[in-house]
Each structure stands twice: as C-alpha cells, then as structure tokens.
Amino acid sequence: MTHNPDPARQRGFRTRAVHAGHGLDPATGAHATPIYATSTFGYGSAERGARLFAGEEQGYFYSRLTNPTVRAFEEKVASLEGLPDAVAFASGMGAVSAVCLTLLKPGDELIFIAPLYGGTTGFLTEVAAKFGVTVHEAADETAAEALCGPRTRLIWVETPTNPALNIVDLARVSRMARACGALSVADNTFSSPYLTRPAEHGVDVVMHSATKYLGGHGDAIGGVLAGPADLLAELRGVGL
Numbered sequence: 001m002t003h004n005p006d007p008a009r010q011r012g013f014r015t016r017a018v019h020a021g022h023g024l025d026p027a028t029g030a031h032a033t034p035i036y037a038t039s040t041f042g043y044g045s046a047e048r049g050a051r052l053f054a055g056e057e058q059g060y061f062y063s064r065l066t067n068p069t070v071r072a073f074e075e076k077v078a079s080l081e082g083l084p085d086a087v088a089f090a091s092g093m094g095a096v097s098a099v100c101l102t103l104l105k106p107g108d109e110l111i112f113i114a115p116l117y118g119g120t121t122g123f124l125t126e127v128a129a130k131f132g133v134t135v136h137e138a139a140d141e142t143a144a145e146a147l148c149g150p151r152t153r154l155i156w157v158e159t160p161t162n163p164a165l166n167i168v169d170l171a172r173v174s175r176m177a178r179a180c181g182a183l184s185v186a187d188n189t190f191s192s193p194y195l196t197r198p199a200e201h202g203v204d205v206v207m208h209s210a211t212k213y214l215g216g217h218g219d220a221i222g223g224v225l226a227g228p229a230d231l232l233a234e235l236r237g238v239g240l
C-alpha cells in the first residue's frame, strides 16, 4: 500500500517498467497482478473499519478510492515519472476534472498554453470557467509569462500536444509557475514517461490519459495523476 520511492528510483527505467508496484500477490502468491473485481473489502472489525474510514490506518476498503490492482498501476506510474505518488482515474478526463475541481476555487486563475487535447480545452473553458475561475489561453511560453499573476493557481501544458505535436519548454513553464506561486501541470500522454519525465524539469503534477500510450493496446480507458504526496492525498480525499 505504501509507495516507497527510493529503492525503485535507483533502478533503471526498464527495470522499473517491469517491477515497480509489482510483487507476489499477498493473498494467493500469484505472480501476475490479479484483477480485483470487487467494490468493497471486509474490515475485519467495526473498529478497524472506523480507522480505515478516518484515514488512521492504511488499507483497502472501497475500490473507487483504490484497490490492489489499481494501486499496482499507481505505484508503477509514480516510479516511472520519478514522483512520490500517483492516483488513478476511470479516464484521462476524470483526472483533468479531479485536479481542477480539487485545486481551483472561485477567483483563481488558470493559464494554459494552446493547443491542448480538445476535451481538456472544453473542460477548462466551459466547465472550470463556470465555477468562477478565470481561464487564460496563451499562445506560447512568452504569452503565458505575461499572464502570470498573484491569482494564478495552475499553469497547464501538454507536450507534445494531441494532435498538433507542438513541444512546450517544461523547465520554463515550471519556473514561471514557481515565480507566481502557482502549480504546473503537464499532460504527458503523448510522450509517456519513457521519453519525457516532466518532474525532472521541475513540473509539479504529471497527468496521463492511460487510454493512449500507457495502455498501449487500445483495449482500456484510464487516467492518472502523479505528483507530491500531500497534494495527491488531498485529491484522493476530495476529488475521487
């Protein structure tokens, strides 16, 4: 359950791609990760159930929050991205909406460098804007820098962009976010952590539509956010 970043990080990327988040199933010894097709888990006792719900004890109790199969995926993505933790979602758009609805409040400003995936642009300009968030579209890094201010909460980029394949300077984006006290989010779907690890350029939160290259076979829909543990704990508590 607890992700231990350090030993995994010291391994090479290909080793982490195989082994991170992966171990023998403690219940059965199965060496392939079982698909836990269950919504809930037994608590053992009412007291333990109360501790699990209060967050005083770590464990599985409701699969919308996580379950052993999902957790293996989350740990693998966190390790591949070189970030402390990850939270999985039913889709990439689930991840986009959760991070926005958890972190943004009325009066906040968000800057995105266009173009983005159409669903993300639609969510930001039509949904986030409805909740009193000012959404700025910037044509490039220079335009984004000019828009940064004390109310900027998130700077959202995608690189390479889907489908135009524009490349964004992640180091410059993370510097501008830090300078105005905002968080940077990079949609890394099209690059995958094999080619780009945005956290190595100072980006705070990395998002994927796992439906694309992470899934790789066109047979599953999913999304994931990797980032700092405190931020993801807030997300798990509020946005899921």
Ligand SMILES: *Cc1c(COP(=O)(O)O)cnc(C)c1O
Binding pocket: 091, 092, 093, 094, 117, 119, 120, 158, 161, 162, 187, 189, 190, 208, 209, 210, 211, 212, 221, 222, 223
């Ligand atoms: C597909 C995609 C999304 C949305 O993900 P879904 O899994 O379809 O919800 C977000 N960003 C990018 C770059 C995508 O390609």
